[in-house]
Amino acid sequence: MSDDVHALIGAWVLDAVEDDERRRIEAHVLQCESCAREAAELREAVARLSDTVVAEPPPELRDRVLAGARGTRQDPAAAPRRPRPARRTRWRHPKLRLAIGAAALAVVAAFAGVFATWQVMRAPDEDGSQMTAVLEAPDANVAVQDAEGGGRVTVVYSAELDRAVVVVSGLADIGEDRSYQVWLVDAAGQVSAGVMDPGDSSATMLLDGLGDTEVVGLTSEPAGGSDQPTTPMIADLALPA
Amino acid sequence: MSAVVDTVSAESLLLRAGQGEDEAFAELYDLMAPRAYGICLRVLRDRAQAEEVAQEVLIEVWRTAARFDAQRGSALAWITTIAHRRAVDRVRSSQAAGDRERRAAAEADFTMDPVADAAARRIEHRQVRRCLKALTELQHRAVTLAYYGGYTYQQVAGLLDAAVPTVKSRIRDGLVKLRDCLEASR
Numbered sequence A: 001m002s003d004d005v006h007a008l009i010g011a012w013v014l015d016a017v018e019d020d021e022r023r024r025i026e027a028h029v030l031q032c033e034s035c036a037r038e039a040a041e042l043r044e045a046v047a048r049l050s051d052t053v054v055a056e057p058p059p060e061l062r063d064r065v066l067a068g069a070r071g072t073r074q075d076p077a078a079a080p081r082r083p084r085p086a087r088r089t090r091w092r093h094p095k096l097r098l099a100i101g102a103a104a105l106a107v108v109a110a111f112a113g114v115f116a117t118w119q120v121m122r123a124p125d126e127d128g129s130q131m132t133a134v135l136e137a138p139d140a141n142v143a144v145q146d147a148e149g150g151g152r153v154t155v156v157y158s159a160e161l162d163r164a165v166v167v168v169s170g171l172a173d174i175g176e177d178r179s180y181q182v183w184l185v186d187a188a189g190q191v192s193a194g195v196m197d198p199g200d201s202s203a204t205m206l207l208d209g210l211g212d213t214e215v216v217g218l219t220s221e222p223a224g225g226s227d228q229p230t231t232p233m234i235a236d237l238a239l240p241a
Numbered sequence B: 001m002s003a004v005v006d007t008v009s010a011e012s013l014l015l016r017a018g019q020g021e022d023e024a025f026a027e028l029y030d031l032m033a034p035r036a037y038g039i040c041l042r043v044l045r046d047r048a049q050a051e052e053v054a055q056e057v058l059i060e061v062w063r064t065a066a067r068f069d070a071q072r073g074s075a076l077a078w079i080t081t082i083a084h085r086r087a088v089d090r091v092r093s094s095q096a097a098g099d100r101e102r103r104a105a106a107e108a109d110f111t112m113d114p115v116a117d118a119a120a121r122r123i124e125h126r127q128v129r130r131c132l133k134a135l136t137e138l139q140h141r142a143v144t145l146a147y148y149g150g151y152t153y154q155q156v157a158g159l160l161d162a163a164v165p166t167v168k169s170r171i172r173d174g175l176v177k178l179r180d181c182l183e184a185s186r
């Protein structure tokens, strides 16, 4: 797949790809230094294509934009990456921000510290509508945790829907012979919630039927996953009681 | 006005807007709104829709300004990327113009376009036209249909009656050539 992605960098920079390709490329570019550099350079050239289309906007647009800006709260700067002193899960009620509908996916991506990384692991949710429902649930809570070794795990949880969306992004490179695996942990032990493709370090998944789950955990396992965790959790987000 | 001066002030204005300075944002508007609107107009071919999308784009520029990182790209690229992406999203969801019209418009010679003509004295404009002419015919048509027409590479392949993998690589080669030419003419 990565050959395929490399060949699409030009088309992506021109916005000439379909949405699903766009997600794959964006996930790849986050992890691939050479593609990121090539894309940034090509983007500067593409920006210059706008030299030939400059056009005077209607004068009333200025007032509308400036008034719109005055009424629009600015997003905070991307948080600097730094090691987390102690592992602790903090839950926030992101209702106001999640209530903006279609933008909710982007909001979660921003919480994950990346612009967009949407590789759906097992595609239980073809069009994303079930994920969107979780993100927009009135009781949705979100927690973010830095993983050991790098990267971040974001969980958006709706008790009402008994579902959660997990966004894993930018984890440490583990090579093609290992996979990251997501676990649901409760008093009785842990069950696998899904195994990421070998070598992948970013993914998004929908968790259904959380039941008594207390913790969503993440480990590194031999490629293809294990029945039980064989290494310590590199992230463990406790669901709110 | 040279590209360098343009760029430097756009960067500092965007950085200041990211600190919440609305005067800087107003100046940034004056500098960049004609581009954002121009991109929307070219892709959408409809003034009312272009105005609507340009408004969304410029407010998004304000909202996300604090995330702009001058180490990773220019303010010009940041703003035009948002504008182009929004315009393309709109044209794909609304089919603002018939495909044939869009195709013809995307490929129209810039010199025939009164809007572009008004800016024809800009040195950057001449550079881009010259550099686009350095592309092979297929590279040139693929890049312009994708950028100005808002087509996907698969659609471009259909329009040009060319193989999809060929179009994919011509787009990339064409952009690399464009980049090299623009860098050489600085």
Ligand SMILES: [Zn+2]
Pocket: A002, A006, A028, A032, A033, A034, A035, A036
């Ligand atoms: Zn790559």
